Amino acid sequence: xxxxxxxxxxxxxxxxxxxxxxxxxxxxxxxxxxxxxxxxxxxxxxxxxxxxxxxxxxxxxxxxxxxxxxxxxxxxxxxxxxxxxxxxxxxxxxxxxxxxxxxxxxxxxxxxxxxxxxxxxxxxxxxxxxxxxxxxxxxxxxxxxxxxxxxxxxxxxxxxxxxxxxxxxxxxxxxxxxxxxxxxxxxxxxxxxxxxxxxxxxxxxxxxxxxxxxxxxxxxxxxxxxxxxxxxxxxxxxxxxxxxxxxxxxxxxxxxxxxxxxxxxxxxxxxxxxxxxxxxxxxxxxxxxxxxxxxxxxxxxxxxxxxxxxxxxxxxxxxxxxxxxxxxxxxxxxxxxxxxxxxxxxxxxxx
Amino acid sequence: xxxxxxxxxxxxxxxxxxxxxxxxxxxxxxxxxxxxxxxxxxxxxxxxxxxxxxxxxxxxxxxxxxxxxxxxxxxxxxxxxxxxxxxxxxxxxxxxxxxxxxxxxxxxxxxxxxxxxxxxxxxxxxxxxxxxxxxxxxxxxxxxxxxxxxxxxxxxxxxxxxxxxxxxxxxxxxxxxxxxxxxxxxxxxxxxxxxxxxxxxxxxxxxxxxxxxxxxxxxxxxxxxxxxxxxxxxxxxxxxxxxxxxxxxxxxxxxxxxxxxx
Amino acid sequence: xxxxxxxxxxxxxxxxxxxxxxxxxxxxxxxxxxxxxxxxxxxxxxxxxxxxxxxxxxxxxxxxxxxxxxxxxxxxxxxxxxxxxxxxxxxxxxxxxxxxxxxxxxxxxxxxxxxxxxxxxxxxxxxxxxxxxxxxxxxxxxxxxxxxxxxxxxxxxxxxxxxxxxxxxxxxxxxxxxxxxxxxxxxxxxxxxxxxxxxxxxxxxxxxxxxxxxxxxxxxxxxxxxxxxxxxxxxxxxxxxxxxxxxxxxxxxxxxxxxxxxxxxxxxxxxxxxxxxxxx
Numbered sequence: 001x002x003x004x005x006x007x008x009x010x011x012x013x014x015x016x017x018x019x020x021x022x023x024x025x026x027x028x029x030x031x032x033x034x035x036x037x038x039x040x041x042x043x044x045x046x047x048x049x050x051x052x053x054x055x056x057x058x059x060x061x062x063x064x065x066x067x068x069x070x071x072x073x074x075x076x077x078x079x080x081x082x083x084x085x086x087x088x089x090x091x092x093x094x095x096x097x098x099x100x101x102x103x104x105x106x107x108x109x110x111x112x113x114x115x116x117x118x119x120x121x122x123x124x125x126x127x128x129x130x131x132x133x134x135x136x137x138x139x140x141x142x143x144x145x146x147x148x149x150x151x152x153x154x155x156x157x158x159x160x161x162x163x164x165x166x167x168x169x170x171x172x173x174x175x176x177x178x179x180x181x182x183x184x185x186x187x188x189x190x191x192x193x194x195x196x197x198x199x200x201x202x203x204x205x206x207x208x209x210x211x212x213x214x215x216x217x218x219x220x221x222x223x224x225x226x227x228x229x230x231x232x233x234x235x236x237x238x239x240x241x242x243x244x245x246x247x248x249x250x251x252x253x254x255x256x257x258x259x260x261x262x263x264x265x266x267x268x269x270x271x272x273x274x275x276x277x278x279x280x281x282x283x284x285x286x287x288x289x290x291x292x293x294x295x296x297x298x299x300x301x302x303x304x305x306x307x308x309x310x311x312x313x314x315x316x317x318x319x320x321x322x323x324x325x326x327x328x329x330x331x332x333x334x335x336x337x338x339x340x341x342x343x344x345x346x347x348x349x350x351x
Numbered sequence: 352x353x354x355x356x357x358x359x360x361x362x363x364x365x366x367x368x369x370x371x372x373x374x375x376x377x378x379x380x381x382x383x384x385x386x387x388x389x390x391x392x393x394x395x396x397x398x399x400x401x402x403x404x405x406x407x408x409x410x411x412x413x414x415x416x417x418x419x420x421x422x423x424x425x426x427x428x429x430x431x432x433x434x435x436x437x438x439x440x441x442x443x444x445x446x447x448x449x450x451x452x453x454x455x456x457x458x459x460x461x462x463x464x465x466x467x468x469x470x471x472x473x474x475x476x477x478x479x480x481x482x483x484x485x486x487x488x489x490x491x492x493x494x495x496x497x498x499x500x501x502x503x504x505x506x507x508x509x510x511x512x513x514x515x516x517x518x519x520x521x522x523x524x525x526x527x528x529x530x531x532x533x534x535x536x537x538x539x540x541x542x543x544x545x546x547x548x549x550x551x552x553x554x555x556x557x558x559x560x561x562x563x564x565x566x567x568x569x570x571x572x573x574x575x576x577x578x579x580x581x582x583x584x585x586x587x588x589x590x591x592x593x594x595x596x597x598x599x600x601x602x603x604x605x606x607x608x609x610x611x612x613x
Numbered sequence: 614x615x616x617x618x619x620x621x622x623x624x625x626x627x628x629x630x631x632x633x634x635x636x637x638x639x640x641x642x643x644x645x646x647x648x649x650x651x652x653x654x655x656x657x658x659x660x661x662x663x664x665x666x667x668x669x670x671x672x673x674x675x676x677x678x679x680x681x682x683x684x685x686x687x688x689x690x691x692x693x694x695x696x697x698x699x700x701x702x703x704x705x706x707x708x709x710x711x712x713x714x715x716x717x718x719x720x721x722x723x724x725x726x727x728x729x730x731x732x733x734x735x736x737x738x739x740x741x742x743x744x745x746x747x748x749x750x751x752x753x754x755x756x757x758x759x760x761x762x763x764x765x766x767x768x769x770x771x772x773x774x775x776x777x778x779x780x781x782x783x784x785x786x787x788x789x790x791x792x793x794x795x796x797x798x799x800x801x802x803x804x805x806x807x808x809x810x811x812x813x814x815x816x817x818x819x820x821x822x823x824x825x826x827x828x829x830x831x832x833x834x835x836x837x838x839x840x841x842x843x844x845x846x847x848x849x850x851x852x853x854x855x856x857x858x859x860x861x862x863x864x865x866x867x868x869x870x871x872x873x874x875x876x877x878x879x880x881x882x883x884x885x886x887x888x889x890x891x892x893x
Binding site: 362370372374375376377387431433440469486544547557558571595606 | 835
């Protein structure tokens with residue numbers, strides 16, 4: 001049995017289902033991301049873990065003990081809120097020491113641990129400030145220190161970086177990850193930002209409409225998405241409508257591609273734009289490659305890469321080229337090639 | 352549209368003059384040297400303030416009103432704040448019905464509430480007593496406290512209290528260490544307004560006051576009915592100043608419009 | 614959150630208090646309306662409609678009703694006409710004193726009604742501000758009668774309900790979208806036309822609600838008619854008080870109170886329905 005087990009969790013509100021059926025096992029010291037769009041139930045799942053929402057069904061077990069109905073204050077879970085939820089009437093030190101005070105820890109010991117925690121999040125010296133006197137990044141660190149100082153059984157982070165600007169978010173990502181690793185603290189991280197999920201966690205659970213669509217390593221999720229939803233939510237893909245020939249092979253823009261396709265119904269081929277290469281029409285490709293023809297519509301320089309939009313008989317697709325490599329001129333007839341193994345067929349959903 | 356425009360501003364200024372007229376006139380009249388209501392006064396003096404300082408019925412009534420308003424405020428907060436907390440934070444099916452029940456007395460005209468209380472208190476010998484007046488005023492202040500404090504509790508971010516719970520604070524500790532400190536400004540404003548509501552309450556007091564126990568507004572009504580001299584103006588200045596203090600405090604803490612509006 | 618069942622119990626003191634000092638006395642008021650007054654003037658416990666029949670057979674009740682309605686109508690209309698520009702001004706202004714101005718507009722409702730009535734006595738009295746001014750300007754030779762009659766009561770009532778109406782109007786304006794006015798201006802309408810064709814129609818629901826509120830407040834006002842009427846203005850409110858205290862005729866007072874309450878509820882319902890109709 002794993003350290004933390006969620007089984008069959010469900011939460012319905014009056015007219016909607018927030019969490020339909022979530023089961024998840026987390027090992028001690030592991031960091032798992034709950035990744036999904038807003039409304040997929042990831043925050044509700046986290047709040048059920050913290051005891052802030054009562055599940056309608058299912059069970060939560062921590063270190064072998066059932067905690068499903070345990071009130072929040074008895075769970076010892078560190079929760080970092082999206083809004084940080086710092087106590088505005090208390091100093092930074094009192095904020096961080098709050099949990100220890102509630103546990104009846106002695107004053108000198110609280111002072112020592114608070115100092116240590118503030119040093120850990122690099123806020124030493126700000127202990128007498130009020131939360132509103134801190135920047136967003138500093139508030140975030142206080143919230144983190146406040147949750148870490150109680151030595152939580154599980155650290156729960158709810159969209160904790162989404163209120164920071166892009167640059168700070170980058171720094172905090174690495175800091176939180178290294179703190180998490182060095183303390184070996186079991187962590188659940190709710191986010192809608194795939195970069196956060198991919199960089200900060202050992203495993204990712206992609207959530208869709210109240211259920212977990214796929215659990216796996218960053219590579220699993222990215223390279224081998226289990227569902228159409230995962231493929232389209234994680235990373236960018238060309239979604240290319242394809243047809244089926246008499247022998248059941250995929251036909252794309254008039255070219256037959258030897259990939260396994262759904263036996264019936266309409267389907268699309270998902271191909272990541274950065275796996276595609278642009279070749280001169282005359283250049284042949286090796287057997288393991290797919291190849292279609294088209295004309296360059298335009299190229300857009302996006303900083304670290306160039307997006308080339310190509311139009312063929314069956315529609316348009318985007319190829320991502322390294323910036324620096326020369327993009328073909330507009331109007332040029334080109335071939336586009338990619339490994340067949342990077343071609344993922346998914347049945348089209350009924351609208 | 353940019354701003355209010357000249358026509359509208361002009362109209363508003365005229366209406367403001369009307370709104371402030373009775374108050375300004377009362378203040379000026381308080382310093383009158385005349386022995387009857389003449390405005391503008393023919394001369395100015397402090398004689399009516401001196402007169403007031405020696406007027407036992409009004410001073411006794413003032414003291415009684417202060418006592419009543421203090422007790423009313425304390426009791427209303429004691430009864431109303433817990434109810435507001437439960438309404439704002441608790442979860443129960445009949446919360447809307449209960450909220451309406453608590454707010455209904457605010458809609459009942461004090462004329463009718465006063466009559467109902469007179470009929471109820473007379474057989475109990477509570478009319479013209481301090482407990483009777485306190486209970487009577489509380490029919491106004493308790494719903495007011497509940498309304499104002501429910502809003503105050505509801506506007507607190509839920510996450511802050513949830514954070515305290517995840518850090519190990521028991522529910523009553525959350526209330527004590529987080530909820531109450533955060534609503535303190537609202538609580539003080541609410542106390543000030545309750546005091547003022549009770550202190551100024553006139554109609555219910557008129558029903559419940561007797562010769563033995565008359566609150567200040569009642570004594571003032573009796574005085575104005577009998578005589579017309581500027582003594583009441585002098586007293587009014589004190590009341591206006593007291594009201595202004597409350598208004599400033601409330602405005603600083605929560606905003607007057609928010610506190611007295613819906 | 615767990616533990617909230619005990620939290621719910623915190624409503625108990627307030628519920629018990631209101632049951633005892635609000636619900637029970639109000640029921641008692643209804644009960645009293647069906648008692649009778651014996652020949653000696655003492656109250657007799659009964660379940661009869663005799664008091665009701667007496668009250669409504671009396672032409673004076675009808676007269677009081679008309680007086681009350683007329684007084685409320687006139688003072689509400691005056692207050693509405695005066696409150697509207699102030700509310701619109703407060704809604705529109707970019708002045709940094711907006712907050713202060715709003716407080717000044719609603720502050721009178723926190724100042725004792727007796728104080729303000731006294732102020733009107735000094736303004737409208739025979740030797741008050743208005744008469745002194747008019748006489749010194751030579752407009753009149755003998756003082757005008759402005760208080761201790763309907764004029765004084767109407768003015769005093771209008772002033773006393775204005776803060777409430779300004780608040781109600783401001784709340785209503787909150788839903789008024791400024792860009793609509795800007796759109797109207799950009800389409801070539803003058804400010805006045807914009808007011809007539811956009812602002813006013815959109816604020817009609819707020820006006821209806823404010824009017825209902827003002828009406829109810831002036832119908833149930835007692836202090837102003839009593840003090841500014843000087844014993845010459847008779848409305849339902851003054852009669853209820855007289856019957857209850859001077860005459861100690863409780864059944865009649867209770868019956869009149871219930872009757873007045875019924876009228877108020879009817880008027881509130883009408884203004885609410887009007888506001889909802891105008892919303893469309």
